[in-house]
Amino acid sequence: MGTSMSVRTKVLSLDTMNPNVKNIEYAVRGPIVARAAEIEKELKSGQKKPFNEVIKCNIGDCHAMGQPPLTFLRQVTALLADSSLFKSNLYPDDAKQRAARILDDCGGQSVGAYSHACGVSVIREDCAKYIESRDGGVPANSDDIFLSTGASEAVKSILELLSTGKEGRDQVGIMIPIPQYPLYTATISQYNLRAVPYYLNEADNWSLSIKELRRAYEEAAPSCRPRGLVVINPGNPTGQVLRREIIEEVLQFAKEKSLFVLADEVYQHNVYAEGAKFFSFKQVINSMGPKYGKEIELASFMSASKGYMGECGFRGGYCELANIDKDVQAMLYKQLSARLCPSVIGQGLMSVIANPPKPGEPSYESHEREKAKVLGDLAIKARMATETFNRIPGMQCNPVQGAMYAFPSLQLPEKLVDEAKAKGMEPDAFYCTALLEEKGICVVPGSGFGQRPGTYHFRMTILPTVEKLKIVMQAFKEFHEDFINRYNGLIAVNWTGLAAATAASNSAFSKWRLLFRHDWIKNQ
Structure with missing residues (x-):
């Protein structure tokens, strides 16, 4: 008597998993x-x-x-992590005072306890005081942080809040700058925006034009419902700092079109160019009178990962809300409670960034020297690059x-572009792959x-050290001139690992093209 055995299939496969996750790049x-x-x-x-x-210049990971x-x-x-260190003479009093204040507001006086879903109260207060000082006295409320x-x-929490899950003309549109930080396209895919x-x-x-904002909005409006506007200032990946008058124009446009503004301001400490100055969106809104200061809905974001701190691994950050409907804000905070709380040690680091040593405190002078050294080196490297x-x-780079x-x-020869496309690669991905294989420099x-x-x-x-960046720059010069010259007369390129990189790039960049293949972009 024969027996038949059924093959159990996986509950989750590429065919049955959430399709929005597959679209993430x-x-x-x-x-x-x-x-x-x-x-x-x-x-x-x-x-x-x-x-x-390999010199990894692909990600903003300072340390x-x-x-x-x-x-x-x-x-x-x-x-914060080891309270026995309070007995040590190696730690200054101002560090001990800050740590003790934070621990007093933690459950069991330990960063190992859950905090409030929105964060430790005194740390939210520190962030509010920091924002108020940064913006020249514009009030900030810790309850809105x-x-x-x-x-x-x-960022993901706010974008999720804006999503309605609807399709077609009722699908929510989020205006994003191009070029943009890929977090936005990834999250937009994930939440079906x-x-x-x-x-x-x-x-x-890389400035922002209101004429271009209007074009993008009007071309998208027939096929979706634009509801949010993302602005990254200072810019990633483009490194620009928006002039105040441009921010004012953006806010006027947002008010006209009833758009929720997401201000990505995580690089607010990173300003190097002469004449450039950071202005927060909240500060500018409040200088434009009550029609703006009390009406435009705004979420602004700050991080411990960037600035002069570069503490990516601690995962500290905050969001300040302005002019949000209080019932909606309550729903957002309810949603946040499902995560229990953000990393408490990361919250503690955020507190120190918001409340650094003050003049007259033991650590003030050394802290200011270290901070100035980091930002000074970044300014040198910005000019060098x-x-x-x-x-x-064949290269051109804005300041x-x-x-x-x-x-x-990059100005790429036609033969190079044709060869890249024949291999199923975007031409700049083809260039960056060659740079990696031949010089060991990883860029995006x-x-x-x-x-x-x-x-x-x-x-x-x-981010490489000044000395290492000199090496990178020299390698770029050598590579670019040699690589481009090969295509004056087409020479076959045979890199180790090219086949694997080509296949991966073909998949990744074809998905990118699909993501942005909208009819309203066709004439650009």
């Missing part, structure tokens, strides 16, 4: 970065390369690139005014951030 950790990790393993195994190390942590920040977090596991979690791209003006140092790229034929990135444009192609069709870019962090 995140270029700064994409296929080229995966190949960089493979090359690192190959180097460790003894394989010979034209270089001795991974050699930036030392600030002493005072780490002293307070050490005290929630702490988050990095700014990314807060519609991306409404507006192009930054590269010819005007800008000047070097602009000296390379890196702020943030941590250069975003140069501009196609991973979005760009005007027919233009090519890459994003590079300016």
